[in-house]
Amino acid sequence: MATHTGADGTDPEMFARRASSFGAEAAAYAEHRPDYPEAGVRWALGSRDGALDVLDLGAGTGKLSASLVALGHRVTAVEPDDGMRGELVRLLPSVTALAGGAEAIPLPDASVDAVVVGQAFHWFDQERALPEIARVLRPGGTLGAVWNTDDDRVEWIAGLGKASSGRVSFLDWASGRGIEPHAAFTPVENADFPHRQPRTIDSLLATIATHSHVLVLEPAEREALLGRVREYLLTRPETSGGSFDLEIVTREQRCALK
Ligand SMILES: C[S@@+](CC[C@H](N)C(=O)[O-])C[C@H]1O[C@@H](n2cnc3c(N)ncnc32)[C@H](O)[C@@H]1O
Known part of the structure; x- marks a missing residue:
């Protein structure tokens, strides 16, 4: 992770802490984070027909793996965090789950x-990860990266983004951590897919x-941030009444091995 220089004002040590923070709340992650839209998953696979051998890299608790299995693909999941991978194994016993990271993929x-x-490419050290990804792909193989982002064209959701940003917030999809052009791959294509997730204030706070x-915040600071977001959601007519939909834009990139 040494190459991450904190382009958003955050230092490499905090970047590394954030990248490895997810396992502490793996069960909540599996319960509350959104899945991915089917059309977007198909696009990320290169819009190809038939059952494929697919690597879900940085697979976490298996949000993307679950969609891949549902579409009939043969899935191998690689995930460095034991807690996240443990949830994946529990939820998706048919998926081969391996310990490892994007910079040293444990596959031939x-x-x-x-x-x-899914929601993980921005954590990779691309200089090392892209050659590794190229190595494990068969000729004509594809790389797809997907991110669920809150649709901040919706006013209350833009306000949510402001209310929920904290001391070490720094990344979003647009902040330059997507797939960079690389000699081994065709030019990167981009696409957005609409998505949504039914929410309540409590489930949205649990996701945040x-x-x-x-x-990575200390407990008191974390509680203060979540309290601020709850207050905000209670003031908004769109969310204060109980159930609502969170509008999501699933942003994607893909390319193919040359
Ligand atoms: C936000 S979670 C996304 C998990 C899952 N892909 C999903 O769609 O929900 C980011 C995941 O990337 C993993 N990760 C962080 N750095 C990584 C790296 N260098 N290589 C592979 N995975 C990494 C984390 O452990 C975490 O499980």
Whole structure:
């Protein structure tokens, strides 16, 4: 992780802490984080038909793996965090789950048709990860990266972003951590997919509590941040009444091995 220089004003040590923070709340992550829209998952796989051998890299608790299995693909999940991988194994026993990271993938050369990455590519050291991804892909294989982002074209959701940002918030999809052009891959394509998640104030707060910039805070600071967000949601007519939908834009990138 030494190459992350804190482009958003955060130092490499905090970056590394955030990247490895998720396992502390793995069960809550699995329960509350959104899944991915089916059309977006198909696009991230290169819009190909038929069952593929797919690597879900940085698989976490298996949000993306679950969609891949549902579409009939053969899935191998690689995830460095024991807590996150433990949830994945519990929830998706049919998926082969391996300990490892994007910079040293524990798979043989040319062993998968596609690599997909859910909400995790921004944590990778791309200089090391992209050659590794190229190594494990078969000829013509594809790389797809997906991120669920709150749709801040909606006014109350833009306000939520402000209310929930804290001392070490720094990343969003647009902050330059997507797939960079690389000689081994075709030019990167981009696409957005609409998505939504039914929410209550409590479930939305439970989700925000699984974000890395919240996970790394001291308990008092974390409670203060979540309290601020609760107050905000109670003031908004869209959310104060009980159930509501959180509008999501699933932002994606893909490319193929040259
Ligand atoms: C926000 S979670 C996303 C999990 C899952 N892909 C999903 O869609 O919900 C980010 C995941 O990336 C993993 N991660 C962090 N650094 C990584 C790296 N260098 N290589 C592979 N995975 C990494 C974390 O352990 C965590 O499980």
